Amino acid sequence: MICEIESNERLSGDIFDMRVVSDALASAKPGQIAHFLCGAKALRRPLSVADAADGKARFLYEVRGEGTRYLSALHAGDTVDVLGPVGQGFTVTEGRALLVGGGIGVFPLLSLARAYGDRSAALLGFRSADAVVCDGDFERFCDSVAVITDDGSSGRRGYVSELLEEALTYVGGLVDIIHVCGPRAMMASCATVAERFGVRCEVSMEERMACGIGACLGCAVKMKGKSGVETYRRACADGPVFDAADIDWS
Numbered sequence: 001m002i003c004e005i006e007s008n009e010r011l012s013g014d015i016f017d018m019r020v021v022s023d024a025l026a027s028a029k030p031g032q033i034a035h036f037l038c039g040a041k042a043l044r045r046p047l048s049v050a051d052a053a054d055g056k057a058r059f060l061y062e063v064r065g066e067g068t069r070y071l072s073a074l075h076a077g078d079t080v081d082v083l084g085p086v087g088q089g090f091t092v093t094e095g096r097a098l099l100v101g102g103g104i105g106v107f108p109l110l111s112l113a114r115a116y117g118d119r120s121a122a123l124l125g126f127r128s129a130d131a132v133v134c135d136g137d138f139e140r141f142c143d144s145v146a147v148i149t150d151d152g153s154s155g156r157r158g159y160v161s162e163l164l165e166e167a168l169t170y171v172g173g174l175v176d177i178i179h180v181c182g183p184r185a186m187m188a189s190c191a192t193v194a195e196r197f198g199v200r201c202e203v204s205m206e207e208r209m210a211c212g213i214g215a216c217l218g219c220a221v222k223m224k225g226k227s228g229v230e231t232y233r234r235a236c237a238d239g240p241v242f243d244a245a246d247i248d249w250s
């Protein structure tokens with residue numbers, strides 16, 4: 001599908017904010033992804049639909065290599081070849097949700113913030129103050145937003161899993177579900193905390209992808225197998241969102 005780019009601006013550092021005109025992409029459910037053709041690169045690059053409204057989808061991305069560098073050079077009015085929305089997104093419940101993001105893992109949580117509105121609280125963890133991004137966007141939708149950084153240069157010093165533990169200690173009984181996206185170790189810690197408090201937890205697994213359509217098994221996520229049998233599921237087709245309790249975090 002060829003789509004027009006409405007805007008593609010640098011937010012800060014290597015982070016870009018791109019809005020794409022497309023009713024199909026704008027119909028994405030929170031946590032779904034889209035695969036972008038990046039110039040001559042054979043493999044499409046997956047990005048989460050960060051927000052969707054009014055016939056436009058918003059993508060927030062960090063320039064990491066050639067593919068995302070190609071995207072960052074596109075301008076308003078240019079077109080882009082996109083496949084999506086695809087994958088299984090987050091479950092939006094009728095209750096209260098904690099949105100827990102780490103680094104650029106906060107991006108897919110933004111559409112959840114819109115969906116839950118003041119039934120949600122965001123706990124956002126970053127390396128340092130210069131990596132803090134989108135906190136203002138979460139403030140627009142969520143009941144409360146807390147930022148924590150590894151070095152204490154913005155918000156409190158520590159890890160976002162500590163904030164989660166504190167939040168569950170004080171208001172755990174009111175929380176219906178926890179949605180998490182970030183580095184694997186951070187998601188594993190959050191999954192452990194959620195399990196301890198007995199609160200349902202979903203994670204978005206950002207595995208490296210190849211075909212993006214469920215054919216190559218390149219994005220396999222190891223699940224807790226039954227009776228010692230190893231079980232894998234495809235992040236691109238069966239995920240990227242999974243129940244944290246089903247994942248083998250070892």
Ligand SMILES: Cc1cc2nc3c(=O)[nH]c(=O)nc-3n(C[C@H](O)[C@H](O)[C@H](O)COP(=O)(O)OP(=O)(O)OC[C@H]3O[C@@H](n4cnc5c(N)ncnc54)[C@H](O)[C@@H]3O)c2cc1C
Pocket residue numbers: 033045046047048049060061062063064065066067068069104107108205206207208209240
């Ligand atoms: C389900 C899913 C959703 C994603 N959503 C977003 C998003 O919303 N915003 C965003 O900025 N990025 C997102 N990513 C990561 C993004 O797809 C990669 O950063 C991008 O494909 C890198 O392509 P590249 O050609 O620029 O870099 P490459 O040259 O392919 O890689 C550059 C560097 O990035 C690392 N890298 C590449 N892919 C990943 C990955 N999946 N996880 C960790 N490290 C990786 C490589 O190991 C390498 O060090 C998502 C990935 C997945 C699987």
Ligand code: FES
Pocket residue numbers: 208209210211212213214215216217218219220234235236237
């Ligand atoms: S990337 Fe090929 S199966 Fe998921």
